Amino acid sequence: MSRAATIKDVARRAGVGVATVSRVLSGSGPVSEATRERVLRAARELEYRPSALGRGLKTRRTGSVGLVVGEITDPFCAELAAGVLACARTLGEHVLLEASHGDPGREAEIVDRLVEQRVDGVIATPAAEGDWWRSALRAGIAVVFVDRAPKELPQIPAVLADDAAGVRATVEYLAGLGHRRIGFLGTGDPAAPAEAGGVRETTFRTALAELGLQVEADLVVRARPGRDSALAAAAALLQRRPDMTAVLAAGHLLGEAVVLVARELDLRVPADLSIAMVDDVSWAELCDPPLTALARPARDMGYRACEVLRRDPARRERARPVVLPTELVIRGSCGPPSRTPAVRSARTR
Known part of the structure; x- marks a missing residue:
């Protein structure tokens, strides 16, 4: 088996010094365009591959x-x-x-x-x-x-989505449809005080208050991480307040839980309950009706x-x-509230 080409082989083929080859391959230092092309052509012809280990020792980077x-x-x-x-x-x-x-x-x-x-x-x-x-x-x-x-x-440093603006836009949209009793399904310690809520819950509460709507404690429920907890929290929220006409889920796992529990309770969406959630995942469009969602980039x-x-x-x-900005994607899961509250009880299997 022939040995692998070295930087010296490239320099010899290109007719330049090793330092010049190093400058071309590392992209550092002045080199004429003609010399650069000659070095790169020689490297291709010899199938030269720089040593990652050697490069790391010189640059103190591991790549x-x-x-x-x-x-x-x-x-x-x-x-x-x-x-x-x-x-x-x-x-x-x-x-x-x-x-x-x-x-x-x-x-x-x-x-x-x-x-x-x-x-x-x-x-x-x-x-x-x-x-x-x-x-x-x-x-x-x-x-x-x-x-x-x-x-x-x-x-x-951090890169974030503008969740606050997105949640505010969602609450304003639901209120604009006529909803006055809007529930919120979030995450965190269920026993923690209201002040301990994250950005999404805090913004939800603030947005309601600014719209002149009452922030009712039993319309805000938190779930611990995990699908089982999300389902239990969604069931608790939907069954405790039959007069609730809309719910905002603070994540796609929570949104899935609300959709499943609403189906279990024979609630019509959006006639009995409007549903919106944070995160526009692929299955949101596949729901019947498609789910209104806050798209985060x-x-x-x-x-x-x-x-x-x-x-x-x-x-x-x-x-x-x-x-980075978010976008409220409006679909068929939200509509004006029904004048007659639905009876919410789990169907018998």
Whole structure:
């Protein structure tokens, strides 16, 4: 088997020095266009492949980026990952994908492992604000958050969707249809006080108050992570208030739960109950009727996060969060409220 071509072989074929070949292949330093073409042609003819290890020793870069998401199978996370991969491909970066499953302990282990592997940076939807993020920064690893930005870590740049504007637009749309008793299905500790709600719940409450509508405690229900909890929370919300005419689900898993429970209770959508949810996933259009949803630009968020990661450290640390717009996609699951409240009881099997 013939040996692999070296940088000296390329220099010899092109009739230039090794330093010139290095400048051409690394894209650094002045080189004439004719010399550049000659070097690249020689590299192609010899099928020269630069050593990643050698390049890393010189540049102190490994050419790899860690991506930490909550769930790999989650449609939003999948789109986000696609955006990161698309950007990384243009930058010549390799992406190491990990899933925390929303578990802070698992997330800490993943981050520690990525630091040991000396990745150039980490893009993450953080499960928690734990000290492992500060450890990564101290180790010289660039970090960019996407979709969530813990207040305790303001030094880490973030790329976010404008959830507040989107939720406000959704509430205003439902109120404009005539709904006055609008429910909200969110996530978090069900026993936590109202002030502990996330951006979506907080905006929901504020938007209702600004419209002069009462924020009723039993019209806001939170579910813990997981499908079973989402279904239980949706059932509790839909059965406790038969006068509720619309509901906003704070995520696609919660939206799915509302659709399934409404079907179980024989509720007509939208005649008996209007449904809207955050995240316009592919199955939203397949519902009967199609589901009104707040579209968040997951792919663009991933792409922008990767771009922010490659900024120089000083510029990255001074940057404000990048906030991308959302869009309310109106479909058939929302309509004016019925004058006669539906009777809500689970059908007998």
